[in-house]
Amino acid sequence: MISKPRGTRDFLPDEMRKRRTLERMFRDIAERYGYGEVKTPVFEHLELFTIKSGEGIIGEIYNFKDKGGRDLALRPELTAPVTRMVIEECHSIPRPIRFYYFDNCFRYERPQKGRYREFWQFGVELIGSDSPLADVEVISLAHTMLDKTGIEFDLNIGHVGILRDILSGVEGKNHIMRLIDKKDRAGVEDYLRKTGKDEVLEKVTSLMDMSGSAEILDEARRFTGDSDKIDHLKTVAEHLHNLEIEFTIDLGIARGLDYYTGVVFEAYAEGLGAQNQICGGGSYRLAHLFGGRDIPSTGFALGFDRIAELFEYSPEKKLMIAIISVPGFEKHALKLASKLRERFCVITDVMERSVKNQFSHASSAGCDYAVVVGRKEIETGELTIKNLNTGEQYLMTPERFIDSLIQSASE
Numbered sequence: 528m529i530s531k532p533r534g535t536r537d538f539l540p541d542e543m544r545k546r547r548t549l550e551r552m553f554r555d556i557a558e559r560y561g562y563g564e565v566k567t568p569v570f571e572h573l574e575l576f577t578i579k580s581g582e583g584i585i586g587e588i589y590n591f592k593d594k595g596g597r598d599l600a601l602r603p604e605l606t607a608p609v610t611r612m613v614i615e616e617c618h619s620i621p622r623p624i625r626f627y628y629f630d631n632c633f634r635y636e637r638p639q640k641g642r643y644r645e646f647w648q649f650g651v652e653l654i655g656s657d658s659p660l661a662d663v664e665v666i667s668l669a670h671t672m673l674d675k676t677g678i679e680f681d682l683n684i685g686h687v688g689i690l691r692d693i694l695s696g697v698e699g700k701n702h703i704m705r706l707i708d709k710k711d712r713a714g715v716e717d718y719l720r721k722t723g724k725d726e727v728l729e730k731v732t733s734l735m736d737m738s739g740s741a742e743i744l745d746e747a748r749r750f751t752g753d754s755d756k757i758d759h760l761k762t763v764a765e766h767l768h769n770l771e772i773e774f775t776i777d778l779g780i781a782r783g784l785d786y787y788t789g790v791v792f793e794a795y796a797e798g799l800g801a802q803n804q805i806c807g808g809g810s811y812r813l814a815h816l817f818g819g820r821d822i823p824s825t826g827f828a829l830g831f832d833r834i835a836e837l838f839e840y841s842p843e844k845k846l847m848i849a850i851i852s853v854p855g856f857e858k859h860a861l862k863l864a865s866k867l868r869e870r871f872c873v874i875t876d877v878m879e880r881s882v883k884n885q886f887s888h889a890s891s892a893g894c895d896y897a898v899v900v901g902r903k904e905i906e907t908g909e910l911t912i913k914n915l916n917t918g919e920q921y922l923m924t925p926e927r928f929i930d931s932l933i934q935s936a937s938e
């Protein structure tokens with residue numbers, strides 16, 4: 528037997544129904560905020576992802592050479608592809624540009640619960656503004672989407688620029704940011720002590736401890752002096768308070784990708800184990816790296832698979848009819864099925880089973896009605912109908928049967 532590659536999954540109809548419901552919900556909200564859907568290629572030039580994604584991502588890229596010897600990669604995320612597309616295709620679209628996407632991504636990670644090698648992201652990018660209002664818009668959009676799922680989650684907001692200012696001049700800044708991001712306090716202490724940066728260590732640990740406290744931004748201002756970045760984050764926070772969005776300010780959020788420049792945010796859910804991050808995003812500047820003019824942008828991606836895992840969903844049951852064809856009357860059965868399919872879900876026999884076996888299949892397939900088509904039905908114009916939920920059996924013309932179904936659906 529050939530099985531699926533490690534870290535990938537198959538999805539059966541029940542799971543797909545749930546995923547499509549969630550997807551429709553997110554699409555609907557994104558459209559209400561004025562975002563339009565985009566699609567980029569599943570693979571891109573490897574370089575697109577190595578320029579500014581950060582060590583974490585680079586080690587996880589699925590890359591390969593094609594037959595022409597080009598270095599290509601399956602996309603690990605969509606922010607870099609969307610930025611590339613904007614530079615290549617969107618010269619005449621007025622700014623800001625509001626795009627959303629729902630697509631699969633690939634990362635060569637060690638698979639575990641909630642962490643896959645193929646996974647889906649639902650994301651948005653708001654391109655062309657560095658105003659705090661742009662951050663407020665995408666954070667409130669992420670919040671609205673998560674809220675609508677009914678999942679319990681915490682939202683944390685930080686600013687990578689503030690953290691970078693505090694660490695300015697310190698060797699191994701990116702490494703320390705990664706340790707702070709992982710909340711690895713012992714690792715941070717160890718590293719900064721070794722490099723003799725006790726003063727920086729004090730500031731960093733103090734801000735790590737103050738995560739969630741109302742005074743954290745005043746404390747940060749003491750460390751960095753007056754700063755536009757702190758004012759920016761304060762403005763974002765005020766707007767979010769005004770929108771009654773609950774969040775925690777956490778200046779330790781560094782994010783796994785290196786392209787962020789400003790406000791960053793993450794959402795975490797309970798009940799997922801170690802992989803509890805269900806949303807990540809923030810503001811970034813990538814365009815100049817791909818040969819375009821610098822464009823301030825902001826966005827986020829929801830971890831669709833993790834959210835689907837927590838999403839409680841009871842499928843709406845669709846009425847299903849089985850047409851039971853008496854051998855020799857298949858032609859009539861297929862005609863009736865076509866007519867009924869204008870309004871209802873209908874299955875017909877394709878196994879050339881006996882009438883008895885067609886009935887038992889209709890029951891085990893969860894059909895609500897079995898409708899017999901044979902000589903008697905053709906001669907009298909009345910169908911034999913069995914309600915498989917109640918066991919009742921009766922005769923009815925096709926028209927009356929359709930009317931009765933429409934009527935019971937509207938009750």
Ligand code: HAM
Nearest residue numbers: 604606642643646804805806807808809826827828830
């Ligand atoms: P990210 O935090 O790397 O950000 O990914 C976003 C979300 O994708 C994560 O919060 C997580 O829920 C989900 N995710 C990541 N890796 C996996 C995996 N191996 N299996 C399942 N789910 C996973 C980005 O990708 C940025 N492009 C987000 C962004 C958009 N920033 C600005 N705009």
